Amino acid sequence: MTIKPFRLERYYTLYEFTAKYSLCNSDCEAMSIGDLLALEDGAQEKFNNLWLGYTETKGHPALRRDIAATYEQLSDEDLLVCTGAQEPIFLFSQAMLKAGDEVIVQTPCYQSVQSIPESMGCKVMDWLVKYENGVPTFDLAELEKMITNKTKVIYINTPHNPTGFHFSKEQQKALIEIARRHNIIIFSDEVYRELEHQPVYAISGFGDAYENGVSLGVMSKAYGLPGLRIGWLATKNQEILEKVAMLKEYTTICNSAPSEFLAGVGLRNRQHLLDRNLSIINQNLPLYDAFFEKHADLFSWYKPNAGPIAFVKMNFTTADMAFSQRVLKEAKLLLLPGGIYDYPGFFRIGFGRKAIPEALEVFESFIEKM
Numbered sequence: 128m129t130i131k132p133f134r135l136e137r138y139y140t141l142y143e144f145t146a147k148y149s150l151c152n153s154d155c156e157a158m159s160i161g162d163l164l165a166l167e168d169g170a171q172e173k174f175n176n177l178w179l180g181y182t183e184t185k186g187h188p189a190l191r192r193d194i195a196a197t198y199e200q201l202s203d204e205d206l207l208v209c210t211g212a213q214e215p216i217f218l219f220s221q222a223m224l225k226a227g228d229e230v231i232v233q234t235p236c237y238q239s240v241q242s243i244p245e246s247m248g249c250k251v252m253d254w255l256v257k258y259e260n261g262v263p264t265f266d267l268a269e270l271e272k273m274i275t276n277k278t279k280v281i282y283i284n285t286p287h288n289p290t291g292f293h294f295s296k297e298q299q300k301a302l303i304e305i306a307r308r309h310n311i312i313i314f315s316d317e318v319y320r321e322l323e324h325q326p327v328y329a330i331s332g333f334g335d336a337y338e339n340g341v342s343l344g345v346m347s348k349a350y351g352l353p354g355l356r357i358g359w360l361a362t363k364n365q366e367i368l369e370k371v372a373m374l375k376e377y378t379t380i381c382n383s384a385p386s387e388f389l390a391g392v393g394l395r396n397r398q399h400l401l402d403r404n405l406s407i408i409n410q411n412l413p414l415y416d417a418f419f420e421k422h423a424d425l426f427s428w429y430k431p432n433a434g435p436i437a438f439v440k441m442n443f444t445t446a447d448m449a450f451s452q453r454v455l456k457e458a459k460l461l462l463l464p465g466g467i468y469d470y471p472g473f474f475r476i477g478f479g480r481k482a483i484p485e486a487l488e489v490f491e492s493f494i495e496k497m
């Protein structure tokens with residue numbers, strides 16, 4: 128297999144654990160195993176007695192029931208539990224596409240949805256963001272014009288990494304109507320779902336809302352448990368699940384039993400995790416607001432209505448890569464430059480972590496010296 132290096136993951140491999148401060152993480156604050164187990168009576172003892180044998184390829188039935196509870200109509204039969212969100216992106220693409228197929232990708236994007244189909248000889252078409260008065264939008268009429276009889280999958284991500292865009296209910300409905308008209312699968316990366324800043328912004332998972340919709344979920348982001356490496360595909364289309372499950376037998380076969388157990392505890396207590404993470408977000412957002420208001424000559428941002436990340440436009444000419452390298456060198460602070468997404472002139476910030484106020488102070492003093 129010949130595939131492009133994953134620029135974002137390469138960048139994090141280099142700097143994530145060496146930078147002293149970070150303003151760019153996409154996950155919410157994590158927690159210890161002890162704190163997670165303390166959320167449920169008897170969980171600690173059950174965890175100690177957990178059997179370390181192989182688990183079911185589709186995922187433990189109890190865990191699938193806990194995941195199904197996060198959807199409106201989908202049941203435990205409509206789920207395949209995988210390793211993180213990355214494995215199901217890889218497996219889905221390998222299972223459902225072949226050379227010569229066309230896919231449309233909401234762009235900029237988490238690179239695997241472009242690079243994996245590309246590595247298989249598919250034609251990858253970018254459905255590119257447009258900024259209108261600083262607000263990211265995606266033009267549905269433009270999307271429909273890109274569709275041909277070879278288009279197999281539309282890859283979307285909502286809430287969106289990196290722009291913070293999130294589809295409204297009306298836009299979701301219109302997008303599904305387009306896909307249905309052309310008999311196209313929608314692969315919807317929903318790793319930031321349930322982190323809407325107000326309940327009114329919540330939309331159904333695409334796996335619930337569309338018979339050929341596939342929702343990608345994970346414990347990593349909204350729930351803040353990336354170390355579990357538990358993610359899933361949720362769809363009513365059993366053929367897709369079966370094809371992906373057959374490929375999974377060539378990668379991880381089944382999931383880690385301790386992780387499955389802990390993910391179940393997390394999901395049964397997900398409101399607690401979400402409330403905690405939304406409260407961190409709500410504490411951090413006003414700090415960013417004040418910062419960007421004060422430095423409006425240098426930066427402008429779209430404040431999202433969902434998710435833990437935003438994309439910041441640089442109103443000066445230094446290249447985003449060079450700027451991020453300078454911030455890292457002089458302030459030991461990590462930013463994620465837009466160039467990593469092939470979208471220069473921006474950088475990504477996060478606001479789901481407790482350490483944001485301190486990191487923002489470091490950035491502020493850097494800016495003042497600059």
Ligand SMILES: Cc1ncc(COP(=O)(O)O)c(C=O)c1O
Nearest residue numbers: 153211212213237288318345347
């Ligand atoms: C949009 C999106 N999809 C998928 C992933 C991969 O998630 P995981 O690390 O849980 O595999 C990420 C991680 O940053 C992401 O931002």
